[in-house]
Amino acid sequence: xxxxxxxxxxxxVAELASFTQAAQALGLPKASASLAVQQLEAQLGTRLLHRTxxxxxxxxxxxxxxxxxxxxxxxxxxxxxxxxHPGGAPLRGRVRxxxxxxLARNVVIPRLPELLRRHPALEVELSSTDRRVxxxxxxxxxxxxxxxxxDANLVARPLGVLHQGNYASPAYVEAMGTPRTLEDLPxxxxxxxxxxxxxxxxxxxxxxxxxxxxxxxxxxAVTVNNAEAYxxxxxxxxxxxxxxRLSVEDLLARGLxxxxxxxxAAPHMPLxxxxxxxxxxxxxxxxVMDWLADVVRARLGGDA
Numbered sequence: 549x550x551x552x553x554x555x556x557x558x559x560x561v562a563e564l565a566s567f568t569q570a571a572q573a574l575g576l577p578k579a580s581a582s583l584a585v586q587q588l589e590a591q592l593g594t595r596l597l598h599r600t601x602x603x604x605x606x607x608x609x610x611x612x613x614x615x616x617x618x619x620x621x622x623x624x625x626x627x628x629x630x631x632x633h634p635g636g637a638p639l640r641g642r643v644r645x646x647x648x649x650x651l652a653r654n655v656v657i658p659r660l661p662e663l664l665r666r667h668p669a670l671e672v673e674l675s676s677t678d679r680r681v682x683x684x685x686x687x688x689x690x691x692x693x694x695x696x697x698x699d700a701n702l703v704a705r706p707l708g709v710l711h712q713g714n715y716a717s718p719a720y721v722e723a724m725g726t727p728r729t730l731e732d733l734p735x736x737x738x739x740x741x742x743x744x745x746x747x748x749x750x751x752x753x754x755x756x757x758x759x760x761x762x763x764x765x766x767x768x769a770v771t772v773n774n775a776e777a778y779x780x781x782x783x784x785x786x787x788x789x790x791x792x793r794l795s796v797e798d799l800l801a802r803g804l805x806x807x808x809x810x811x812x813a814a815p816h817m818p819l820x821x822x823x824x825x826x827x828x829x830x831x832x833x834x835x836v837m838d839w840l841a842d843v844v845r846a847r848l849g850g851d852a
Contacts, residue, residue, distance in 0.1 A: 549584045551591065552624065555617045557584035558596060562614045563644075563687050565604050588613075611685065615824075618687070622830035640669035643836045646683075647692035649775050650795035651819075651844075652676040656692075659843050663836075670832060678743065678774045683824060689833045690823040692840065694792070697820050705821040707841055708848040710792035712814040714752075715805040719785035727788070727808050730754065730764065737787035738766035741778050745771065753790060753814040761815055790814045794847060819844065 549557070560570040561581060571581040589596050596610035606614060625641050647656065652674060664670060675681065675688070683691050683702060697704045716726075720737075727736050733752055740749035749771060752764040770786045772778050779796070782789035783804060790813075799805045821841055823829070 549580075549587060551588070552621075554584045554588040554591070555621060557581050558588050559614060559617045559621060561585060561597065561604060562606055562610065567604060606685075614687065615684070619830070622832070625830075640667075641830075641832055642671040642673055643690075643833055644673040644675070644688050645690055645692070645836070645840070646675040646677065646681045646688050648678070648694055649676040650779075650792060651692055651694070654795055654797070655844060655847050656840065663839055667832075667835075670836075672836070683822065690821055690837050690840070692844065693820050693822055694817045696818070697822055699822075701825070702822045703825055705823075705837075705841065707819045707821055707844045709816040710794060710819055710848075711816055712790055713793045713796075713807050714788055714790055714809045714813065715782060715796060715800075716788050716808050717783055717785040717805060718803065720782075720787065721806060721808070723785065730809070730812055733764050733766055736766065738768040739778060739781040739787040739789050740768045740771040742771050742773055745773050752788070754812045755815040759815075792817065819848070 557570065557574060557576070557580075560573055561567055564570050564573065567578055567581050567585075571578040574581065576584075585597060592609075592613065594609045594613075595607050596613055598605045598607055622641065653676075656674070660672065664672070680693075680698065681688060681691060683699075692707075694710055716724075724736055725732075727733060738749075738752055742749050749768075750763055752766050754762050754764065756762060766788075768787050770781050772781055775791075775795075778789060779791065781787065782791075783799070788808065793800075796805055800807065821837060821844075823833070823837065
């Protein structure tokens with residue numbers, strides 16, 4: 549294989565952490581994928597991947613090489629497209645994005661068809677997870693992050709805020725009554741959320757007029773560790789939940805949830821588009837990020 553093909557294979561292996569999956573994605577025999585990476589390692593004079601029978605992991609040099617390969621391959625794609633389509637190069641290639649499940653389900657995915665109709669050669673890899681991904685190490689082009697950015701080395705593009713609310717199912721309200729004041733909370737249940745099961749849940753969060761956050765301990769029979777289970781527990785009547793209003797607008801409209809204690813909401817969450825510092829950000833990533841920003845701001849409306 550030529551050096552460009554070797555870089556393409558290496559980048560795919562790095563992204564999928566698997567020679568087998570990379571070979572399948574590229575339509576190659578597994579042996580050819582392995583040989584391509586060996587050729588690249590020989591040309592560079594360094595080991596790029598740690599290989600075991602169970603996993604494939606980037607070495608420190610491999611991480612640096614992967615980041616450079618991504619940029620070089622993106623530049624090459626655009627360079628070739630310029631001459632193949634002199635009237636304007638179409639976007640092609642993959643963009644890898646991470647965001648919360650609620651943003652993916654309610655905001656981004658419903659608008660994806662229009663983006664892909666305009667750019668049919670574009671591929672979007674969309675990750676939705678509660679954990680905070682490592683943007684650089686895991687090869688994400690950009691991340692929509694709700695809450696603090698958490699890494700000063702990343703470029704942060706503020707998009708607005710997510711307003712939070714307190715919600716319960718009609719079945720819960722019928723059985724337990726509607727809480728009217730914070731003094732009612734001891735008579736109610738909260739669905740607890742803990743990123744790590746066994747950790748102490750935060751409790752019912754309230755922001756006062758000065759911006760300070762108070763947490764009220766509450767009883768609750770159920771603790772979950774992901775957003776989908778948290779929302780499902782609220783819908784099942786297992787307790788009060790605190791989530792961004794944007795995530796439950798359709799459920800409120802259908803009467804599956806009702807808002808309670810509207811004057812005592814949890815703190816707003818900043819919503820930020822973050823990406824790594826790159827001297828030459830590819831055109832497709834820039835365009836997709838601009839599209840994401842427009843889509844999110846359109847939904848946030850006056851909050852953006």
